[in-house]
Amino acid sequence: GVLTDATPRERRGEAFGLYGAAQMGVLLLGPTIGAFGAGQFGGIGFVFVFSAVTSVIAAAGIALRVREEAVERRAHPTPSPDRTEVPPDAPFLEERWARDLAADAALGEAAAGTDPTGSAPPPMRLLNRGLVAALVLNMGGYFGSGTYEVIWSLFLERLGADLALIGLTFAMFGLPVLLFSPFAGRIVDRRGPFAFVVLGTVLPAITGIVYTFLVDPVLAVPLILVEATGFALLNPALYAIVAANSPPGRSSTAQGIYGAAGTLG
Numbered sequence: 001g002v003l004t005d006a007t008p009r010e011r012r013g014e015a016f017g018l019y020g021a022a023q024m025g026v027l028l029l030g031p032t033i034g035a036f037g038a039g040q041f042g043g044i045g046f047v048f049v050f051s052a053v054t055s056v057i058a059a060a061g062i063a064l065r066v067r068e069e070a071v072e073r074r075a076h077p078t079p080s081p082d083r084t085e086v087p088p089d090a091p092f093l094e095e096r097w098a099r100d101l102a103a104d105a106a107l108g109e110a111a112a113g114t115d116p117t118g119s120a121p122p123p124m125r126l127l128n129r130g131l132v133a134a135l136v137l138n139m140g141g142y143f144g145s146g147t148y149e150v151i152w153s154l155f156l157e158r159l160g161a162d163l164a165l166i167g168l169t170f171a172m173f174g175l176p177v178l179l180f181s182p183f184a185g186r187i188v189d190r191r192g193p194f195a196f197v198v199l200g201t202v203l204p205a206i207t208g209i210v211y212t213f214l215v216d217p218v219l220a221v222p223l224i225l226v227e228a229t230g231f232a233l234l235n236p237a238l239y240a241i242v243a244a245n246s247p248p249g250r251s252s253t254a255q256g257i258y259g260a261a262g263t264l265g
Helices: 004-008 009-041 047-065 092-112 129-159 162-193 194-211 218-245 251-264
Strands: none
Touching: 004 009, 004 218, 004 251, 009 047, 009 162, 009 218, 129 162, 129 194, 129 218, 129 251, 162 194, 162 218, 194 218, 218 251
16 A cells, blocks of 8 residues: 555556565575574574564664655545535635546546556546456465465475475575566556566466476476566556556555455465
8 A cells, every 4th residue: 555655656567566576585585594594593483583573673664764655535526516516614625626626637638648657547436347357366366376385395295306496496486576577567557567467367377287297396497487477477467457446545445455355365
């Protein structure tokens, strides 16, 4: 929600691409730090303590350094241009009506193509078609991810992979997201998200089928790079769709529903 409200509409894809890259960049470091720390301190308790300490450090840094900008929220429907509906004894309603009319005029110009970003006006209803589509895609994607988390290590182990190779595949999943998500987000901002949604869904589907024909577990490494490239294209596009289909003042609510759909999957 903070990313949506604090980022210009024409750069939201790039912002969410950087957000995903930051997450996956740490996925590359996490297994190394966890394994080294557990070895040095004699158990996996290090992982929990280290995670708690870094979380407190992050929270303190955010509290001290991050400032939210004031965002004008228009959660109410746009008033009718019929001035007789505005009570004469409520001048603040006249001011609000004027602001809303100016904002709607600007959004109308954007929808008509006169705005260089080509941005469409945001919807007024929370459960609109764009958000529902993103919910379905997120639920399906996380359903697949949950299945992978259950069987991936067992699958590679059955093919003869050792623990080092299994850990490498998890780390390699983060590499394409780290490299490509910010770039994909910039293109999403310029050309729209839908081609990236299609390509980002097709690549993991193809690799999922190819995995079933593997004989050598080492071949999972190049395949997982292809699969993760799909997610690098898909994630910023989906976040941009959710942001674009969030009604004014409801961006965090929309992102919360989007995250809940993924967790349900």
